[in-house]
Amino acid sequence: MSCVLLIKQIKDEKRYIFIYGGRDEAWTKKFQETLKSVEHLITRRSETKIIWFCVEKTVSSQFWSGVEKWYSDTEDNGKLEREIKQIQTLLSYKNQEGWVLLCKGPRAVMSGHGQTVLEVLEEFKSDWETESVKIDLKSSTFEKVFEEYHTKIINKNGAHCCQLQIEASNGEQVKEKKCTVCSATMKVKIAYECCHEGTPVAAHR
Template sequence: MPWYSVYHPSLISKAVVWFIQSEWKYKNKPILVVLDPVGRVACPNAIHMMWIWGSAAFPFTSYKEETLWKDETWRLELLVDGIDSEILNWIKEGKYIFLYGGDDPDWIRRFVKEARKVAQATKTPLEMVYVGKSNKRDQVQRVSDTIIRENLYTHSWSEQSMIWFFWTRLQSMLFSKIQLKQVDENDIVMQEIKKLLSYDKQGGWIVLARGSQIVVNGHAATGLQTLAEYDLMWKEHAENDGFETAFKEHYGKLHSVANPCCRFEFSHSMGRIPDRLTCPECRRNMHVLTTFQCCHDDNVDEDFFVSSVIPPSTITN
């Protein structure tokens, strides 16, 4: 694949700069515009599909991107493919797997303790992986160090590059869907991606899977409460339903009461920002607010954010 570059940005004419910024929506983040052999745009930005599918996305056209999404489902491999081979082995063995994240060491201690206690009581083959957060790198590293130091019996991605890649891929999934205008409320994969990104912004999250199948994609506080109420959870659903159904049903009950708000943040440097988004919880259109955020945090752009927030409890017809 041939690559061309200019010796210095000043050599690019103002008309070309204007075209790239206005037509290709380039601001501060790198983009990869794919042109066909006669110079027509085949994909306005192929970076997202490269992060998600790698070389399988070749020749990186919008048509290829649509085709790849048609073959995808909401499954654990979509989240961790190319990052951790150990998780792929657990999937093949049909184990229960908790992916979880956050930056509160106390919550993580309690969550791991309760999960292990329930797994032992129900004789459930359970593996756990700490995946951190999309930002706050220093806090995430401290939590990883705590997990190792206190021997909390949970797998942790100690390499920051693995955590970075996980969140980069997840955010790329969101922007890929937006770019293809696949943002309707009937798109299950899109709704689940929005939930996970929203829970991460709220502080913490959990994903419970049995093998490849994702059972619960949930909020950290509700997930911990579900495990802490193990006796009630198991009594309601008995041994006939098993851990998977018991956890899912009890989590659903607690979640329907808590009903947390959803929140998304789009940096203006991303270029293409959706005109509207639906809340993955209540499926209503979300309000759009402007937020100014300090740039001292890890992985935060030195730019202001557009934040979409709606508390479902305040919605009226």
């Protein structure tokens, strides 16, 4: 699926769409296989519609440019605070082995580290198959249930470090650096990092 087709799919507000990618091909393959199994289970017993899109290397640059513009355009909009939080989380996992964004139509529902979301899918699948936990998608929504599972996994294992890079503003006085390979002036970026030390979601695997 191309990014153009992805945009068309996102306009369908009745569908959930998992957008995912990362540097680890093994994780990508396992995530897609698990997602297919979960989608099969859900569509058999509910009217929830799920599709997915893997951001491969050929469209990665185009995709992230769009996400960064999305973040920039919505960052100062107080009405979209929850959505901004999800976009920032997504950007903080951009260079990880895996990352996931769940949308319902054009709305960002949640985003997370690939390994964490894979564990969510695996536990969701296990509970659904064994019926050890009653999952009712008629009285609740898929996104609410999924977010509950996501919170549960983070509380159990902790959250991965977040690393966010943004372009430095023109007003900041930053000393120029020349590239040691081509002598061009290097672009300046501001990097933020948080590994959640001293909080309940610090990693404790």
